[in-house]
Amino acid sequence: xxxxxxxxxxxxxxxxxxxxxxxxxxxxxxxxxxxxxxxxxxxxxxxxxxxxxxxxxxxxxxxxxxxxxxxxxxxxxxxxxxxxxxxxxxxxxxxxxxxxxxxxxxxxxxxxxxxxxxxxxxxxxxxxxxxxxxxxxxxxxxxxxxxxxxxxxxxxxxxxxxxxxxxxxxxxxxxxxxxxxxxxxxxxxxxxxxxxxxxxxxxxxxxxxxxxxxxxxxxxxxxxxxxxxxxxxxxxxxxxxxxxxxxxxxxxxxxxxxxxxxxxxxxxxxxxxxxxxxxxxxxxxxxxxxxxxxxxxxxxxxxxxxxxxxxxxxxxxxxxxxxxxxxxxxxxxxxxxxxxxxxxxxxxxxxxxxxxxxxxxxxxxxxxxxxxxxxxxxxxxx
Amino acid sequence: xxxxxxxxxxxxxxxxxxxxxxxxxxxxxxxxxxxxxxxxxxxxxxxxxxxxxxxxxxxxxxxxxxxxxxxxxxxxxxxxxxxxxxxxxxxxxxxxxxxxxxxxxxxxxxxxxxxxxxxxxxxxxxxxxxxxxxxxxxxxxxxxxxxxxxxxxxxxxxxxxxxxxxxxxxxxxxxxxxxxxxxxxxxxxxxxxxxxxxxxxxxxxxxxxxxxxxxxxxxxxxxxxxxxxxxxxxxxxxxxxxxxxxxxxxxxxxxxxxxxxxxxxxxxxxxxxxxxxxxxxxxxxxxxxxxxxxxxxxxxxxxxxxxxxxxxxxxxxxxxxxxxxxxxxxxxxxxxxxxxxxxxxxxxxxxxxxxxxxxxxxxxxxxxxxxxxxxxxxxxxx
Numbered sequence: 001x002x003x004x005x006x007x008x009x010x011x012x013x014x015x016x017x018x019x020x021x022x023x024x025x026x027x028x029x030x031x032x033x034x035x036x037x038x039x040x041x042x043x044x045x046x047x048x049x050x051x052x053x054x055x056x057x058x059x060x061x062x063x064x065x066x067x068x069x070x071x072x073x074x075x076x077x078x079x080x081x082x083x084x085x086x087x088x089x090x091x092x093x094x095x096x097x098x099x100x101x102x103x104x105x106x107x108x109x110x111x112x113x114x115x116x117x118x119x120x121x122x123x124x125x126x127x128x129x130x131x132x133x134x135x136x137x138x139x140x141x142x143x144x145x146x147x148x149x150x151x152x153x154x155x156x157x158x159x160x161x162x163x164x165x166x167x168x169x170x171x172x173x174x175x176x177x178x179x180x181x182x183x184x185x186x187x188x189x190x191x192x193x194x195x196x197x198x199x200x201x202x203x204x205x206x207x208x209x210x211x212x213x214x215x216x217x218x219x220x221x222x223x224x225x226x227x228x229x230x231x232x233x234x235x236x237x238x239x240x241x242x243x244x245x246x247x248x249x250x251x252x253x254x255x256x257x258x259x260x261x262x263x264x265x266x267x268x269x270x271x272x273x274x275x276x277x278x279x280x281x282x283x284x285x286x287x288x289x290x291x292x293x294x295x296x297x298x299x300x301x302x303x304x305x306x307x308x309x310x311x312x313x314x315x316x317x318x319x320x321x322x323x324x325x326x327x328x329x330x331x332x333x334x335x336x337x338x339x340x341x342x343x344x345x346x347x348x349x350x351x352x353x354x355x356x357x358x359x360x361x362x363x364x365x366x367x368x369x370x371x372x373x374x375x376x377x378x379x380x381x382x
Numbered sequence: 383x384x385x386x387x388x389x390x391x392x393x394x395x396x397x398x399x400x401x402x403x404x405x406x407x408x409x410x411x412x413x414x415x416x417x418x419x420x421x422x423x424x425x426x427x428x429x430x431x432x433x434x435x436x437x438x439x440x441x442x443x444x445x446x447x448x449x450x451x452x453x454x455x456x457x458x459x460x461x462x463x464x465x466x467x468x469x470x471x472x473x474x475x476x477x478x479x480x481x482x483x484x485x486x487x488x489x490x491x492x493x494x495x496x497x498x499x500x501x502x503x504x505x506x507x508x509x510x511x512x513x514x515x516x517x518x519x520x521x522x523x524x525x526x527x528x529x530x531x532x533x534x535x536x537x538x539x540x541x542x543x544x545x546x547x548x549x550x551x552x553x554x555x556x557x558x559x560x561x562x563x564x565x566x567x568x569x570x571x572x573x574x575x576x577x578x579x580x581x582x583x584x585x586x587x588x589x590x591x592x593x594x595x596x597x598x599x600x601x602x603x604x605x606x607x608x609x610x611x612x613x614x615x616x617x618x619x620x621x622x623x624x625x626x627x628x629x630x631x632x633x634x635x636x637x638x639x640x641x642x643x644x645x646x647x648x649x650x651x652x653x654x655x656x657x658x659x660x661x662x663x664x665x666x667x668x669x670x671x672x673x674x675x676x677x678x679x680x681x682x683x684x685x686x687x688x689x690x691x692x693x694x695x696x697x698x699x700x701x702x703x704x705x706x707x708x709x710x711x712x713x714x715x716x717x718x719x720x721x722x723x724x725x726x727x728x729x730x731x732x733x734x735x736x737x738x739x740x741x742x743x744x745x746x747x748x749x750x751x752x753x754x755x756x757x758x759x760x761x762x763x764x
Contacts (some may be wrong), residue, residue, distance in 0.1 A: 016413040016627060027628055028410040030390030031398040031581045033706055064583050065606065066446045070625035072606040081602070100605045193624065199413045201446050201583050220463070220602050222483045224447065224454040227463030242575065243449035244583030244626070245398060246409055324415055381717030 003317055009319075012353050013326040014300040016173050016193040016200060017343030023197055026134035026253040031245045038247070039236040044254050047234060049255030050204055051198075053173055053263055054188055056180035058206040061230040062251070064244040067170040067191030070203035073225035074101055074166045074187045077207075077215040078135055081105030086133045086163070088119045091142035092330050093168055101137065109133075115332055116144040116289040116302070121153045128161040135164040135186075144329040146338060147290045148176060148297040151184045159184040160365065164211055170194055173204075174258065175270040175299040175342050186211040192247065195270070195299070197344045201247045201286045217372045267298075267301035274298035274341045276380035280354045283376035284361070284368060289336055299342040302328065304335070306366040311337050317360030323353055347381050386721055393699075394735050395708040396682040397523045398555050399725030401756055408635040421627070422619040424634050429616060431637030432586055435645055436570055438562035439552070440704060441587040443612035444633070445661075446626040449552040449573030452585035454482055456548045456569045456609035459597040463487030468515045468545070470501045472531065472714050473524035481570050483567055484521065490649035491515075497527040497714055498671040501655075503535045510543040516548040517568075523679035526711040528720060529672045530558060530679040534565045541566040545752055546593055550578055556640065557652040557681040557724050568593040570571040574629065577652075577681070579636045579726045583629045592713045649680075655732055656680035657725045658762035662736045665758035666743070666750060680745055681724040684710070686717070688748040693719050699742030705735055 032039055043062070048058035063069050075097065079085060085106040085373055087098040087310050090183025092111050101108045111119060119138065125349055128136075136158045141148045151167060158165040164186040169178050173188075180188045185210040193200035207215070215227045223229075226339045229240035258266060275293060281303055282288070289302035305311055311327055318325055326338040339353065354373045362368050393400050415482035425444070431443035445451050457479065461467060467488040469480040472495050484488045485587045493501060493509055501520065510518075517612075518540045533549060540547040541695055546568040551560050555570075556577025568590040589597070589609055597609045609623035640648060650683045657675060663685055664670070671684035687693055693709055693716045700707055708720040721735065736755045744750055 009414065011415070013415060014622065024410045028406045030406065031393070031401065031575070032391065032397065033393070033395060033581070033708075036706075060527065064448050064451065064624070065447065066624040069606045070444065072604065075605070082419070103605050104602055126764070193413070193627075199626070199628040200416070200624045201629055220486055222454065222458070222604060223485050224451045227605075240446040242397065242573070242582045244448070244581070244629070245575075246584055246625070247580040247629070293735065326415075352756065 007322060007372065010323045010349055011354065012339050012349070014338065014340040014342055015191070016143050017197065017340060018345060018349070019197050019199065019261070020257065020344050021251045023257065026035065027199070027250045028307065029246065029249045034236065034245055043239065044381045045236040045244070045250060046251050046255060049087055049259055052259060054180050054206045055178070055182065055208050055263065058180070058190070058201060058208060059223065059231060060232045061227070061234065062239065062243065062248065063225060064201065065203045066200055067203050068096065069225065070189035070191065070205045071097060071168060072222065074189055075100045075104055075137070076222040076225060077227045078211065079104040079106045079248050080166065080217070083134045084132065085109070085135045086127060086134065088124065088138040088154070090118055090139060090147055091115055091144035093170070094137070094139045095145055097137035097168065099167070099185060116147050116148050118295045119149045120148050121150065121157060124154055125157050126195055128157060128163070133161070133163045135166055137166045137312050139168045140178060141176060141299045143300055145172045145289055146300045146302040147295055148299045149371070150170065150187070152177060155183045155185050159334045162174070164214065170240060171297065171299040171342060174265055174266050176297065177267045180206060192251065194341055196251070197257065198247065198250045202251060203246050207220055211339050249260045270298045270341065272300060273347070276340060276377050277301055277341055277350055279380045280373040280377035284358065284373040285300055300338050300340045302332070305337065305363060307366050309361070309366060312337070313364055316362055317363060318356055321356045323356055350377060350381070389589060389704060389745065391733065392705045392731055392734065394721050394727070394731070395706055395725055396720065397573070397720040399579065399722060400727060400731070401579050401581065402639065402726050405632055405635045409581070409628050411466055411628065416625050416627055417620065424630060425621065425625070426619040428630060428633050428637060431641055433443070434641060436588045437560070437564065437645065438588050439563060439571070440590060441613060442586050442588045443609070443615045444618065444621065444625065444630065445585045445587065445607060446583065447585045448582055449571065449585050450478065450573035451558070451607065452573065453550060454589045454604065455587050456571055457482045457486055457519070458604040458607060459600055460488040460593065461488045462599070462601055462738065464489050465516045466511060466514065467491070467582070468518045470506065470518065470520040470536070472500055472521055472529055473497055473526035475525055475552070476519070478522045479519035479550065499528050500529050500677045501529050501536060503532065507539050510539060510545070515543070515545045516711045517548055519548045521550045521648060522560060523558060523681045525553045525682055526714065527671055528635065528682045528684040529677055530554065532594045533560060537565045537567050544560045546596065550610040553679065553724060556648050559649045562588060570610065574633065577725055578633070579639065580629065580632050583626055584633060594700060624626070641683070650684045652680045655729070656683060658759050659683055659721060661730055661762045662755040662759035666740065666755040682720050682722050684714070684718045684720045687719065688743060691743065691746050691748060695746055696742055698746060700721055700738055703738045705738055719725045732759060732763070
């Protein structure tokens with residue numbers, strides 16, 4: 001009998017992420033009616049907990065949807081045909097905002113950089129100085145590349161020019177510092193299967209008063225994702241349509257766990273582990289897609305394989321030992337692999353991953369002094 | 383210690399409905415990556431199972447959303463501004479289609495009847511003869527009133543005039559005969575927390591080729607709910623965006639249970655129990671909102687309280703004994719109560735409900751010969 005026959009896989013991927021067993025078992029709680037006072041208390045406490053993660057005084061809407069649903073919610077509440085929109089694209093998920101904005105009939109400009117790069121503030125500034133945009137979309141942690149934008153600086157520029165900032169925080173929340181109110185973010189979204197230690201199926205969205213007011217002028221708004229319907233329902237601690245009751249049981253449980261630490265410590269722990277992983281990978285002679293630690297996501301790290309080795313073989317070697325890492329996406333498929341350090345990842349999970357990765361690379365013919373990655377990792381984790 | 387301290391509540395409501403324990407515990411299975419071959423097999427088998435419930439050769443899309451999400455999906459894929467739409471409204475959920483259609487800029491006519499009534503075929507025929515509609519929305523089982531339209535006849539008329547029929551089967555599927563392909567339904571939707579014995583959070587939608595083709599011409603389509611994205615992904619046994627993995631584990635398990643019986647027997651069992659319940663309520667001297675069994679839903683039954691008794695007291699009396707029944711909705715709030723017979727309801731659940739209801743009504747001062755309802759119920763259940 002092997003680990004993989006009896007143990008769940010170790011999900012070193014940027015979603016779904018590992019889930020502690022108490023949260024997992026809360027998903028099997030018997031449903032209660034969603035309009036009952038008991039369930040309203042749960043909704044109220046979830047909203048309060050999410051505000052502490054989002055660092056905002058705005059309500060946080062809970063959608064029964066994936067993160068892409070919340071991306072649509074943001075744009076379908078705010079874009080009228082021919083509205084001027086600027087999309088900052090640093091990878092596949094930034095490009096998804098661009099597609100949604102175009103589908104809504106927006107007049108869309110794009111500031112695009114290569115995989116692994118981030119948006120330079122002066123480039124944004126020069127575009128905004130030339131044209132007046134209603135809103136700007138941007139990604140905090142780009143899941144496809146492991147690069148992370150400097151949201152604080154970029155949103156400061158967007159605010160200076162009077163545009164609305166729409167931030168995809170799907171993989172960044174919990175893992176990276178993101179201060180909605182202090183940084184002046186107008187719409188911030190996230191998803192349950194990322195830093196929240198939950199399975200997919202819930203998306204979260206907080207909108208500033210300015211964004212809520214602006215949404216009142218939008219034509220052909222999505223009925224399902226309508227900001228106003230959720231805001232009004234939350235004033236009575238409920239949802240406008242049937243919520244995903246059992247996933248919300250999980251959220252209620254997960255928020256209690258997350259807030260035992262507090263958002264500052266959560267962010268710090270993710271940063272500490274991601275930087276330790278990066279150190280270990282470098283010590284193993286591997287090249288990272290994002291070289292500069294200051295431009296790197298703490299949720300996911302993209303790595304080039306050693307020359308001549310295939311991503312398929314590396315991933316299969318780890319899977320055989322019950323560790324799941326991700327392939328690249330789009331253009332980067334089979335060119336990089338990605339290691340998630342998001343959600344319920346512990347030091348021992350990183351140690352296991354690096355040990356096994358060293359073993360697999362050696363099996364595939366890559367020359368590596370024993371434990372070189374592991375020692376670097378342990379030195380840094382201390 | 384009472385039942386209610388240790389047992390889950392008996393959910394005699396039209397959603398969430400009771401869930402067998404094997405399905406409930408499948409929700410706590412450890413997530414696996416949604417792009418893995420193992421998960422693709424699950425998606426494939428869910429699609430095949432759902433086709434057997436929908437009685438269709440069309441793919442059945444699985445959305446991470448509530449039923450309202452699928453209502454939006456139907457209309458946001460098909461309505462362009464100024465398209466001529468006819469909404470058949472027999473209650474609150476019919477009215478929801480009307481709101482969504484108007485929000486999309488449709489040129490909407492409404493054929494509206496009172497709560498408890500259904501659409502008469504000749505009235506639909508006379509409206510369709512006068513004007514050419516692109517699509518017609520209609521409700522199979524109207525959850526707010528417990529009335530059920532004759533979908534077969536109505537969709538026949540809609541087809542004759544060349545319009546698309548969009549059928550809300552949210553509470554009807556599993557509980558009532560609904561033959562998508564044979565009856566020529568163009569879009570049929572349902573939701574997980576109804577006849578499927580699951581918690582809320584998944585919605586299902588099947589679309590005819592005609593509807594899929596028509597969706598290609600739609601402007602400002604919802605990106606999240608886009609028919610074409612789901613159709614293309616299903617051809618590879620996957621979903622376009624992250625699916626609600628753990629709810630899909632539940633669906634996979636629930637479909638196996640449902641298909642042990644087959645759709646015909648499932649429909650028959652629901653009909654049998656709903657008619658027995660109606661017989662018992664009548665024997666207790668209670669007036670039903672929908673008098674005619676042929677116009678009644680088999681998913682939910684709306685009942686007037688005995689004169690002078692309050693809905694609040696009746697519901698509280700049952701809740702004290704751990705049985706949940708529903709209030710009326712909208713105009714009918716506090717005027718009727720509703721009893722669900724949807725999903726995993728067994729004969730003994732009906733027996734318990736009628737026994738306790740008799741007890742509660744007597745406590746509240748309603749004169750009732752002993753076991754009059756219970757005997758009628760048992761006589762009919764045999």
